[in-house]
Amino acid sequence: MTQRSILITGCSSGIGLDAARTLHARGWRVLATCRQAADCERLQQEGLESFVLDYASSESVQAAARQALELTGGKLDALFNNGAYAIPGLVEDLPRNALQTLFETNVFGQFELINALLPSMRSQGHGRIINCSSVLGFAALPFRGAYVASKFAMEGLSDTLRIEMRHTPIHVVLIEPGPIGTNIRQNSIPHFERWINWQDSARRADYESILRPRLYEPKLKKDRFELAPAAVTDKLIHALESTRPRPRYYVTTPTWIAGILKRILSTRWLDRVMSR
Structure with missing residues (x-):
């Protein structure tokens, strides 16, 4: 049986790294990409095939797509879009450029990559496109507006693409994690400091009492219901290897709870729950 191949983005740590290592151990040919060359070199030392892919650069996305197809002889079986980042802050304090920059990585680059790989999947007669969304892709929380918006956009485009691919052998899947033990909180701090002028915000007191302590104070224990990245990898394996992926x-647990509440509560009641 021919070795199956997958391109995974955002493999420097967290969900992407766990997925790359686990699938490699299961016999998949894993093309593990990172934004920084130094991270790619580290993965290469582990025995993984790794090269640079920066969603924010169209040139990088196109080059990575070409490299993936060249390495696999034009027959890449699957894509796992995983890389993303957050800009914590209230919506009223988000500059236009902040949203534009975040969407380049969290949305535009991801779907440019999908579109670059779709022709080969159509030509070979199969393919799996798996996008890592979030509970925040269908349920909003305060201080997370930029990230929420990008994941809502991912879900809308993914749902539409799934319908458009309905009569083809190409499956489009969303994975929607809740709290996972990754570096996303720490990695969001530079973006918060770059874009959010919290000192001059009308809600400065909320930044001081709610957001800044969560960002800057040492995390002494994991959040309630938080799972390891392996929990996402388990779902990814099913999405890749089952005959009929969901x-x-x-x-x-928070993803399941939010999904149920969104179906049974009115918008006003859901707002009350999610704002606590």
């Missing part, structure tokens, strides 16, 4: 995979 359109959506919930990961963590």
Whole structure:
């Protein structure tokens, strides 16, 4: 049986790194990409095939797509879009450029990569496109507006693409994690400091009492219901290897709870729950 191949983005740590290592151990040919060359070199030392892919650069996305197809002889079986980042802050304090920059990585680059790989998947007669969304792709929380918006956009485009691919052998899947033990909180700090002028915000007191302590104070224990990245990888394996993958995979208890509440509560009541 021919070795199956997958391109995974955002493999420097967290979900992407766990997925790359686990699938490699299961016999998949894993093309593990990172934004920084130094991270790629580290993965190469582990025995993984790794090269640079920066969603924010169209040139990088196109080059990575070409490299993936060259390495696999034009027959890449699957894509796992995983890389993303957050800009913590209230919506009223988000500059236009901040949203533009975040969407380049969290949305535009990801779907440019999908579109670059779709022709080869169509030509070979099969393919799996798996996008890592979030519970925040269908349920909003305060201080997370930029990230929420990008994941809502990912979900809208993924749902539309899934419908458009309905009569083809190409499956489009969303994985929707809740709290997972990754570096996303720490990695969001430079973006917060670059874009959010919290000192002059009308809600400065909320930044001081709620957001800044969560960002800057040492995390002494994991959040309630938090799972390890392996929980996402488990769902990814099912999405890749099952004959009929689900359109959506919930990961963590909060995702299931939010999904149920969104179906049964009015918007006003859901707002009350999610704002606590």
